[in-house]
Amino acid sequence: MSQSAHLDALRERYGERYRWLLLLSVMVGTMASIMSSTIINVAIPDMSQHFTLGQERAQWATSGFMAAMTVSMLTTPWLLARYGYRRTYVGAMLLLMGGGIVGGLSSQFALVLAARVAEGLAAGVVQPIPAIIIMRAFGPQEQGRASGLFGMGVVLAPAIGPSIGGVLVDLFGWRSIFFMVVPFCLASLWLAYKFVPVTAPGGVAANRKGATLDWRGLLLAAAGTLCLLNGMVELHGGTWLHASLLLAGAVAALLAFVAWERRMARQGNEALMNLALFGYRPFAMGSVVAFIYGTALFGSTYLIPVYLQLGLGLSPSYVGTLLLPAGLVLAVTIAMVGRLADRQPTYWLVSIGLALLAASFALMTTVHFSTAMWLLVAWATLGRIGLGFILPSLNLGAMRPLDPSLIAQGASAINFVRMLGGAIGVSLCGIVLEWRLAAHGDSFASASTSPARLAAFNESFLMLAALCTLAMVAAWQLRASRAERRQ
Structure with missing residues (x-):
C-alpha cells in the first residue's frame, strides 16, 4: 500500500473523528516529553545530595535537557519530510524511553547527564509535531478548540507529575523519576502504529532521497x-x-x-530554518513573545520547586501536593481559552495571560514563613491561569498568517525560540538566585533557611515579573495578523 493510500485508508476507517484520534496519539508522546522536562526539578535536591553536587552542577540535569531539546527541534521539518510522521515519532519515543531507563539505572552523574541529553533530543523532535497537525488537519474554526484540548491534556502530565514524583522521591529516591516516562512511551508507541500515518505533512509521501539535513x-x-x-x-x-x-x-x-x-x-x-518566516510581522512578534515567555515559564518551573524546598523547607511530596491545584486549574483554563481563540483576537488573550503571569510572580514576594499555605497556592494558581491564556493563543496568532508551505518550519522555529528562552531561563534563574544569595550573605551550603534566603528568591521572582511585562509590548503586535482581521 502506498503512503497516500495508507492515509486515505485511516481517514475512511475512522471518518471525521480520525483527526482527533491522531491528535490524541501525538498528545500522549508529548505528555511524556514534557513530563521528562519538568519532573526532574522535584528530584534535584535529592540528586544533589546523592552525587554530592553543588546547585550549579545539579542544575545541568535540567539545562542539558533543555539545550538538547532546543537544538533538535530544528530537525523536525526535515525528519518529517524524509521519514514521515510515524517513523519520526516512533524513533523519538524509543529514544525518550531509552533515556529514562538508562538515567534511572545510572550510578554516575555523567551517565545521568547523558541520559538527560538523549531525552532532550527526543523531546525536541516530538514537540513541534502537534502544532503542525493542528494547523494542517483542522480548519480555522476548529484550531483553537483543538489547541485547547491538546493543551489541556498535555499540562495534566506535569500538573499531576510533581505530586506523584514528590511521593516517589520520598519513598524510592530520585531514580524513580526517570522511570515515570516509560509507561507513557509504551502507550504512545501502541497509538502510533494504530493512528499515526506514514506520510509527511500535507499528505505527501515521505522522500528518503530528499534534501540532506x-x-x-x-x-x-x-x-x-x-x-x-x-x-x-x-x-x-x-x-x-x-x-x-x-x-x-x-x-x-x-x-x-x-x-x-x-x-x-x-x-x-533546504535551510534548517527558513528565515522568510520572520518576514511575517505576527510571526516575528510572536517569536519575541515566545522567547521571553519561555524564559519566564521554564525559569519558574525550576525556581518554584527549589523555592518551596530550600526556601520554605517543605518536603518534595508536600511541594507536589501544593502545586497540584494550580496544574488542574491550568488544564481547565486552556480548554476554555482554546474555544475563545477561535472567536477572539489572540493578542488580547496572550496579553491577559502575560499580565496574570507577571502578577503571580510579583505576589510571590509577599510570602514569608508564617504565610498560610492557601495563599501560596492562590498565587501559583493565578500564574497558571495566565499560562492557560497564553498556551493555546500564541502559536495560533503567530502561525495563522503563514503560507501553508511554511507551517512545518514555523512550528519548528517558534518552538525552538521558546525553548531557547527556556534553556536560558533555567540558567538565568540559577545565576540570579546564587548571585542574590551571596549578596544577602547566604548559600545553599547552609542546611537551614533564613529571611535572607527568602529575599534572594523574591528578587528572582521580581525579575521574572519584569520579563513578562516586557513581553506584553511584543504581544500587542500580534494584532497585525490578517487572519485575525478577517475574523
Whole structure:
C-alpha cells in the first residue's frame, strides 16, 4: 500500500473523528516529553545530595535537557519530510524511553547527564509535531478548540507529575523519576502504529532521497546554544574573561547561522530554518513573545520547586501536593481559552495571560514563613491561569498568517525560540538566585533557611515579573495578523 493510500485508508476507517484520534496519539508522546522536562526539578535536591553536587552542577540535569531539546527541534521539518510522521515519532519515543531507563539505572552523574541529553533530543523532535497537525488537519474554526484540548491534556502530565514524583522521591529516591516516562512511551508507541500515518505533512509521501539535513546550520545552532548557556553559568561561577569569550562565541555563532541560512536559501537548498518566516510581522512578534515567555515559564518551573524546598523547607511530596491545584486549574483554563481563540483576537488573550503571569510572580514576594499555605497556592494558581491564556493563543496568532508551505518550519522555529528562552531561563534563574544569595550573605551550603534566603528568591521572582511585562509590548503586535482581521 502506498503512503497516500495508507492515509486515505485511516481517514475512511475512522471518518471525521480520525483527526482527533491522531491528535490524541501525538498528545500522549508529548505528555511524556514534557513530563521528562519538568519532573526532574522535584528530584534535584535529592540528586544533589546523592552525587554530592553543588546547585550549579545539579542544575545541568535540567539545562542539558533543555539545550538538547532546543537544538533538535530544528530537525523536525526535515525528519518529517524524509521519514514521515510515524517513523519520526516512533524513533523519538524509543529514544525518550531509552533515556529514562538508562538515567534511572545510572550510578554516575555523567551517565545521568547523558541520559538527560538523549531525552532532550527526543523531546525536541516530538514537540513541534502537534502544532503542525493542528494547523494542517483542522480548519480555522476548529484550531483553537483543538489547541485547547491538546493543551489541556498535555499540562495534566506535569500538573499531576510533581505530586506523584514528590511521593516517589520520598519513598524510592530520585531514580524513580526517570522511570515515570516509560509507561507513557509504551502507550504512545501502541497509538502510533494504530493512528499515526506514514506520510509527511500535507499528505505527501515521505522522500528518503530528499534534501540532506543542513548539518552546518545545525552545528552552528548547537555551538551557539552551548556557548550561550555556558557563558551565562560562567558569569556567576567563573571568570569574566571566560564568560565574555563564551558569550562572544554565541553571538558569532548566531551571526554565522543567519548568514549560512540566507546562503542556503539563495542557492535554493533546504535551510534548517527558513528565515522568510520572520518576514511575517505576527510571526516575528510572536517569536519575541515566545522567547521571553519561555524564559519566564521554564525559569519558574525550576525556581518554584527549589523555592518551596530550600526556601520554605517543605518536603518534595508536600511541594507536589501544593502545586497540584494550580496544574488542574491550568488544564481547565486552556480548554476554555482554546474555544475563545477561535472567536477572539489572540493578542488580547496572550496579553491577559502575560499580565496574570507577571502578577503571580510579583505576589510571590509577599510570602514569608508564617504565610498560610492557601495563599501560596492562590498565587501559583493565578500564574497558571495566565499560562492557560497564553498556551493555546500564541502559536495560533503567530502561525495563522503563514503560507501553508511554511507551517512545518514555523512550528519548528517558534518552538525552538521558546525553548531557547527556556534553556536560558533555567540558567538565568540559577545565576540570579546564587548571585542574590551571596549578596544577602547566604548559600545553599547552609542546611537551614533564613529571611535572607527568602529575599534572594523574591528578587528572582521580581525579575521574572519584569520579563513578562516586557513581553506584553511584543504581544500587542500580534494584532497585525490578517487572519485575525478577517475574523
